[in-house]
Amino acid sequence: MSYVQHYTRMSIGSDCMKKFLNSRVGTVGCLIILVPILLIALALYLLFVPFDILRYHRMPYYKDFKKKYEFFITSSDVVKFYNRIVREQLPIEYVKSNDYEYFIKDGQVLLCDWGNEDIEQVDGEWFFVLVGENNTKMAMKETLENEVDLLKPEHRDLPAKFLIFYNDVTDAEKFERAKECPYFHCVFSGDEDL
Numbered sequence: 001m002s003y004v005q006h007y008t009r010m011s012i013g014s015d016c017m018k019k020f021l022n023s024r025v026g027t028v029g030c031l032i033i034l035v036p037i038l039l040i041a042l043a044l045y046l047l048f049v050p051f052d053i054l055r056y057h058r059m060p061y062y063k064d065f066k067k068k069y070e071f072f073i074t075s076s077d078v079v080k081f082y083n084r085i086v087r088e089q090l091p092i093e094y095v096k097s098n099d100y101e102y103f104i105k106d107g108q109v110l111l112c113d114w115g116n117e118d119i120e121q122v123d124g125e126w127f128f129v130l131v132g133e134n135n136t137k138m139a140m141k142e143t144l145e146n147e148v149d150l151l152k153p154e155h156r157d158l159p160a161k162f163l164i165f166y167n168d169v170t171d172a173e174k175f176e177r178a179k180e181c182p183y184f185h186c187v188f189s190g191d192e193d194l
Contacts, residue, residue, distance in 0.1 A: 053069050061086075092104070097152045100151075110161060110163040111147050111163060125139065125140070126184075140162075161182075
């Protein structure tokens, strides 16, 4: 099938869909499907958020920093990890410099605020992939050097690694490979020992 034939068939299919959605039957059908879904989502939101806010206000992270509630903040690995450090009085220091958060453990900086990027390994070298920016790749070494500049002056000479949680990677094979990378300190969950 040629490109023109394929495009023509796609065009005819999309024209039929447009006609269907513009008809009364299509509009009513969409409403019948979407309204219950929206009502269920709204009910879940109204049931979840108040309890999550109460839970957050009881956490050491909120008590220490008074950071405004954000949706799903209680599920954040950094927040859970901080709460565990405080509750169990672990020998790990939490540092907040301006809006930048990191940990100090055994004379090593563990950077944890690397945002919504993904990590990727290409030909043995690791990169951060900036999601939403045409998947721009940043070399790990260069990224680490940039992040160290954000640390407090007394911590800039310490060795630094990115604190990577399994939830950040969500791929068991990639997580196992990341454990070998000298730029990462990998933790399966906030509940395990560092």
